[in-house]
Structures are given as C-alpha cells and as structure tokens.
Amino acid sequence: MTGFARDQLETLVVLVDEGTFEATAGRLHITASAVSQRVKAMEQRAGQILVERSNPVRTTPAGDVVLRLARQVQLVETEALTELGQAGVGEGTARPVIPIAVNADSLATWFLPALAAAAERLDVVFDVRRDDQGYTTAMLRSGSVMAAVTSTPEPVQGCSVTPLGVMRYRAVASPSFLARFRGDGGLASWLPTAPHLDFDRRDDLQQGFLRQLVPDAPALPAPRHYVPTSADFARAIVAGLGWGMLPEQQCGAELGRGDLEELAPHLPADVPLFWQRWNLASTLLDGLTVAVRRAAATSLRAA
Template identity: 50%
Template structure:
C-alpha cells in the first residue's frame, strides 16, 4: 500500500526524476550517488515494480509516475502543514508550484492572473509550456500540480472547472489577403494559401479550414513558428494566414496591419483548470487567482 512506502525513499525517487540523474539527486539530497541508487532499488523491491528507466535523463515508468504523483502530493501537504504550524521549511526554500499552461494563455491572460500572488513572498510558480490538448499528460505523469487544459475530463485524482473559451480569429496581413484570398472562393483558395502553424501538434488552422471548406485541411505550404508572439508576428509579416487569439489580434486589426478575411467567423477553444485534489492553501490561492482572471479575459 502507498501508506507503507517510506517517505525518504519516495522523496529520493522524486529527486532523481526532477534532477534527471542519480548524481544530481545525490547533490540535492546531500548523500552519495550510491545511497540514492540503494534507496531507489529498495523502493522498487518494496513495490515489486521497475520505477525508473535508467536513461539520460532518467524517466519514470508508468508505475514510477504513480509514486512521483504521491511524492509531490506528500511534499505539498507537508509544506502546508509546516506553514500552518509556523515551522521553518526543512528545505529552507520557498513554496514552488509546478503548473502547465498553453502558449497562447501564457502570452495573454495567464501571467497577469498571477499578479494577485505578488504579496505571497514565499509562493512561487514553475510554469511548463505545453499545448492545451496535452497539458493533462503532465498532470497524469505527476510533473505538475495543476494545468490549463482543453479537456473537461478530469485526470484521476484531479478536480476540473471551466475557465472560459479562448477566441481565435482568422487573420492575415492585407497584402497577403489581397494576393491569396480576397475576392476568391475560399473553399478553393484557403487550402492552397500558405499558412502559419504553431507546431506539429497545432490543429487550429486545419480545423478552421475544414469547417470553412467542408473538409479540406489547410495548405501543405506551412511556416512553423513555435512562439505565441512570434506566431502573431509571422502572420502580421505576411508569411501566411493564421488563427490568432482575439486579444493579440486586436491592435493589428485596429491599425490595419491585420484583416479578418472571413469577418464574423471565429473559433472558440474551451479551457479548463485541472488540479490535484489537495487541501492545499497555496494551490487554492493560485486556483482562485487564475479563475478570477479567466472570468475577465476569456469568452
């Protein structure tokens, strides 16, 4: 049973996963690499499972991910208990909350949401940028405590609440629109026009093109720009058309640097906040700040 797992062994496994090597974990734990190896082996013997893949960096197996999740929950609850009791943190460090968030949220509304935490001198976040369709994988693997995700289905052990929807507009530079799109049958011209894609997981442009054309994906002529700000800049520069968050597109639309080539059409992507079910004041404070900010920023 998980309650029978020695906490020192569990913490050691977490250190190895976080640091990536046995040597680095040993330095953090102030023990020898041999001691770290012995603890991990003892934990694997106790569970009867292989918990780590001895790769570079080290990675957790599916069974190891279960223990990693438990380790993070244990660390968070212990830290909250110490705070409530007015005890010094045994690690001597601040409260750190790993959170996964998609790039467009990170570039628009999410960071301002954290402003409410500025008065919490010991509360810090470690943000992991990941596509909104894949942030739940980080929750499932125990890499983060909470995530902004497009999935309404809670990861086992997590709660979920709707934040709102990120609105995307189909936009292009005026010169690009005049050359490729204006005055043409979009059902034929859009699948041929160069397009800007965030990365190979980005399906927004293809999804919009299929909805508009009745099944045709966006063009194979693709520029991949894996930065939210860079993506918007690439569209503004005329490299291709793209689905840009309405808040990012607003200035360009007002100045004339961007045009909506299908006025009135948009794509709304629902976003949700998923977090582990922990009675943690620190996690609750972040959730409250994020939910409040999303209420004003999202559809």
Template identity: 45%
Template sequence: MKDVTQLDPVALRTLAVATRLGTFEAAARELHVTPSAVSQRIKALETRIGRVLLHRVKPLEPTEAGLVLVRLATQTELLEREAVAELVEEDDADGTSYASLPIAVNADVLYGWFVDALAEVQSRHRVVFEVVREDHTRTAERLRRGEVVAAITGEPKPVPGCRVVRLGRLRYAAVATRAFQAAHFADGVGSATFAEAPIVAFDRSDSLQHDFVLRVTRRHLAPPVTYVPSVREFDRAVRVGMGWGLLPESDVLDELDRGDLVELVPGRRPEVALFWQHWRLGSALVDDLTEAVVGAARAWMAG
C-alpha cells in the same frame, strides 16, 4: 499484497527527483549523494512496493506505479511546506523556504493573463512557480505524470485524483494582412488557395491553423508553415505578412475595424474551451491559486 504503508519519504523524494531530471547522475548531484545511493534508494522502494517503478533507460521512464509515487512525493512536499509555514511565527517568516508549484500552461493564456493570477497569489504566500509552456492538448499528460500540480488544458475529463473547473472559451480569428490576402486569396477562400497560402504556427504541436483549414474545406491539406515559438513574434509574423494565422479575437478586433488586418472567413471564429485541473490536496495554496486563476480567466475569456 505487500504492506506499503510508511513509505520512506527520502526514497520517495529520490524517485521524484530522478524522474524529473532523467538520470541517476543528475539526481545524485541535486541530492548531494552518489548515483549508487540514488539507485539503492529506488531499488529499496521497489522492493517495498513489490513493483518496478522506473524503466532504466535514458531519460528514466517511470512506470504507472512509479507515476503514482511521484505524484505522492510532490504532493507530500507541498503539504509539508504549507504546514511549516503555518507553524512559523510571522517575525520568523523570512527564514521559511518558499513552496514551489510547477504548472503547465498554453502559450496564449500565459501571454494574456496568467502571470497576473500568479502575482496575486504570490502577494499572499511564500511561493514561487515553475511554469511549463505546453500546448493545451498536452498539458493534461504533464498532470497525469505528476510533473505539475495544476494545468490549463483543453481536456474536460479529470485526470485521476484531480478536480476540473471550466474557465471559458478562447475565441480566435483567422487573419492576414491585406497584401497577403491579395497575393494568396484573390480567387477566394477554398481548398486550392488554402493548400498554397503559407501559414504561421507556434510549433509542431500547434494544430489550430490546420484544424481551421479542415473545418472550412473538409479536406486534410498541407500548406507551407513557418514555425514561430513565441506569442509576441508569432503575432508579428502574421502582422508583417509572413503568413495567415489564428490570433485571439480580443487582440485583433481594433485592427479588423481599421482594416489593418482582414478576416479570411468572416464570422468563422473557432473557439477553444479551456479548463483548470489541479490535484485534490486540501492545500490552501492550491485553493487560492485556483480562485485567482478562475477569476482572471473569466474576466478575460468568453463564458
């Protein structure tokens, strides 16, 4: 086996940037070098490791070995920034660059409470965030690929090298306007009416509505769908009668009590268990972020 200690940090960062941006040309622009230099650095790293790290396609696709080193490069950069911040005197802090944390989060959580947790952490650290919006069923893959440091996910099994903390359960209610219910469910809720009644979904990764139909009818149906990839506009689409949809229970309780919205299947409120996964880094910043996220989540969601 090759000795792979003392890896070139410049080459590691180059690999991470090329993977994130997808081409040698884009990586060269960010690193202020030529595309040839980017290619040579990665080739030298592959020679050092003795494995192919990138598939030369567009966009560039890291191999399994490449993903390991992308994670290493991102983790190293974060820990270096934290170390520098500890060494800088308070009076000189204004000259210290900000750490940047990429995080993958699903839309309902982002809209509901997540920004409050980020703001709490930013009040104590020189940090900025790159929030990647992704369905909770897909955020763990972002973590596995080294694209994010942490993620809110529906996956309880830890990604290799990560720690998992259970956050709680996000409970939903299948709701519609009274006029929509009268137009599409006058004959009751069943396979025939669910197959014909339009639904509102966030995007093509959002399977909540279809999963609900399957649980209620035990049939795979294909109702007409309107896709609205914004939480605020998704909610409005349901409330103006474009279709029925699953909205967070906490957002609709008052409207259900007033009769402004109706629940299609009373008492059938699906729950999504959510987990916080983050790299095991020994990072004070990530530890503080975890504490803030867990505290905010447990105050907002069911246990």
C-alpha cells in the same frame, strides 16, 4: 508494501525534475550511487519498476503513482510547517514549489497575471510547464504537475475540474500577405493552398478552420511554417509569413490598426478551457485556483 521513506520520496521528485541521476546527486549533495540505491529501494518496496533509466529519466505508470504521492507529501508537509511557524527550518522548506502545466497561448495572454496575483498572497514559487491544452492533462496523470490549464473537461483521477471560459481564435493575415496570395475568387478558393503557420506538429487549429471553411475539400499539403512560441507566432503573421489563428487578445490591437485583416469574421474558433488541480486540501492550491479563476473571468469569453 511498506511505506516509503521521506528521503526516498524527495529523491524521486528531484530525479524527475532534474532528469538524470548525476544532476539529482548534485542537487541533493549525495552521490549518484546513493540516488540509485534509494530508487532501487523504492522499487523493491513497490514490487515494480518506477523509473526508466533513459536520458532524461521517465517514470513508469507505477512510478507516476508514487510521484504523485511524493509531491502531495511535500506540499502537505510544507503547509503544515508553515502553520506551525517552522517554514524555512531545514533544507527545501523555505518556499513550496507548485508545478503547473499551461498552454502557450494562455501563458502569452492571461495566465501570468494570475500567477502574479497569487504570488502577492502566497509564499510560493511556480514551476510552469508549457504544452498544448489538449496534452497538459498527461502531466497531471504522471504526477509531474499539481494543476493544469486544459481543454479536457473530464477530470483526471484524483483531480477536480473548474470551467474557466472560452479562448476565441480568429483567422488573420497581414495586408502584405493578402496582396501576394489572395485570389480573385472567394476565400475557400485560394486559402487552402496559401502558406500558413502552425505552432508545432500537433497544432490543428489552422486545419480545423480549413475544414470548417471547405468541409468537403480533400486534405491538401499546403505550405506551412512552424513557429513554436506564441509571441513569435503572432509576429510572424504580422510580418506576412503566413496566415494563422490568433487569440483575440493577441490580435485585437493589430486588427484595429490595420496591421492584420480578419479572413472570416463569421468563423471564429472557440476552445473551452478548464482548470484541473489535485483534489487535495491545500491552502496554496486553493489560493492559486482563486487567482486563476479571477484572471480567466476578466480575459476569456463565457462558455
């Protein structure tokens, strides 16, 4: 297999980021037919299909490999041009883009200060992708991102892993909610059938807490509300829509004011978090990693 041309690698990155051949053509100032021809040429050289022609497009496993290569080439090239004093010469070289995957609760609590600190020292822009901490490593595997906050300690191939600390969650509810639903018995007698909140269909924190509270109880179809943004999830609990698990950083002030009550102080849920990044010599990734570790050290519990 011969190498890929630089314009082909650039086209693949833009195609994955934009999602369609038409949008890619507009961003690269070429025709959609030219985009298709570049992708076909790459597939001929690879001897495999790289892109599923869906809407939006998706890379195949072979395409994931080439996408990682393309992003690494872009990053290394941009850093080299910067060291040579050539940053800003030519389209797309002014500021490198670092795509990052992060879970919603980290994004809502401690992670943005890390990005702000990194941006003060690095001439870079960030493309933040949000997903559950158990799924962000999939973006690393696909080459969609260069680094991720994840709950997975096993390194993705080609990545290094740094423990960040533990995000502790507390089961909380508002006084108005408790006035409506709290029964005469203990917590385990009424909480499993009371309405709760889930972030999305993959959110297992609330069910995990119930399994700890009542290990032998059968699964019950308790009423649940879905609120898929971290800040609104917290607001919904304060408003009395249901009970739920909140990071300590999101509920400490409300607990102190009496706007929330903790349901079981003896049963916190601890989620270890890790920073996975490409194992690639990069001044930008190194600087970002330092900023992320410092922010985590001041916000998360020690593992």
